[in-house]
Amino acid sequence: MIEDTTWAEKTAQALGISVDRMNLIESYLLHVIEANKTTNLTRIETLESGRMLHLEDSLSGLKEFNKAPEGLYGDLGTGGGFPGVPLSIATGRTVLLVDSVKKKVAILEDIVREMGLSKQMSTYGGRIEDLATEKKASFSVLTARALSSLSSLLELSSPLLVQGGQLICYKANVEDEEIDHVEELKGLLAMRLVSDRSFTLSDGVTPRRILVFEKKGYPSIKLPRRVGMAQKRPL
Numbered sequence: 110m111i112e113d114t115t116w117a118e119k120t121a122q123a124l125g126i127s128v129d130r131m132n133l134i135e136s137y138l139l140h141v142i143e144a145n146k147t148t149n150l151t152r153i154e155t156l157e158s159g160r161m162l163h164l165e166d167s168l169s170g171l172k173e174f175n176k177a178p179e180g181l182y183g184d185l186g187t188g189g190g191f192p193g194v195p196l197s198i199a200t201g202r203t204v205l206l207v208d209s210v211k212k213k214v215a216i217l218e219d220i221v222r223e224m225g226l227s228k229q230m231s232t233y234g235g236r237i238e239d240l241a242t243e244k245k246a247s248f249s250v251l252t253a254r255a256l257s258s259l260s261s262l263l264e265l266s267s268p269l270l271v272q273g274g275q276l277i278c279y280k281a282n283v284e285d286e287e288i289d290h291v292e293e294l295k296g297l298l299a300m301r302l303v304s305d306r307s308f309t310l311s312d313g314v315t316p317r318r319i320l321v322f323e324k325k326g327y328p329s330i331k332l333p334r335r336v337g338m339a340q341k342r343p344l
């Protein structure tokens with residue numbers, strides 16, 4: 110119990126957020142771990158590993174997130190709500206949690222309601238490509254962790270973003286070829302790399318790379334392509 114308090118306090122201080130918000134973020138993780146006993150939301154099952162691999166990791170992009178333009182925020186392929194829920198609680202920014210698996214989204218909806226966070230968080234149970242048709246050029250910031258290759262992420266995000274809107278990608282190791290490839294797709298997708306930061310999580314070994322892309326101009330192909338194409342047949 111004493112150790113739990115210390116973790117939330119230490120993390121809150123390191124990140125410059127209030128202890129109350131950090132406690133709420135940790136409480137969300139506990140809800141996810143509980144729900145995970147009956148439905149597969151995440152492969153992470155313990156509080157200790159969840160603190161690092163879900164909470165610390167989700168919040169590791171705060172620096173980039175805080176610089177993103179004001180406006181609608183969406184977490185693409187949110188799964189158990191990461192990084193969307195921790196980022197939303199930490200900053201007070203409203204979020205749309207997007208995932209194609211309706212069962213997962215229904216559980217997130219329940220947790221969010223139970224925690225009294227429904228005003229700040231809503232869900233979309235469907236594919237990103239369909240959201241792009243329904244809410245074209247509506248988002249100022251998007252996040253994506255453990256979702257797809259960079260080229261697929263840029264293709265899925267471009268039609269959703271307003272001009273100057275940003276996509277924050279949480280990646281592990283990225284090959285130079287993948288970066289070169291998205292450079293080549295810059296004109297086609299109207300998405301350009303604006304920041305790139307690499308580090309390890311607090312265990313000293315888990316690699317993390319945060320890449321931020323900005324929408325500038327208009328894609329030279331019609332987006333979204335047919336549902337599934339961006340991930341099955343990346344450009």
Ligand SMILES: C[S@@+](CC[C@H](N)C(=O)[O-])C[C@H]1O[C@@H](n2cnc3c(N)ncnc32)[C@H](O)[C@@H]1O
Pocket residue numbers: 151185186187188189190191192207208209210213235236237238253254255256
């Ligand atoms: C590996 S999980 C990552 C979950 C979470 N972002 C995390 O880092 O813990 C990827 C999630 O993306 C969702 N997903 C994949 N492709 C999608 C698409 N085209 N539209 C909506 N959701 C998608 C999957 O259902 C899955 O829940």
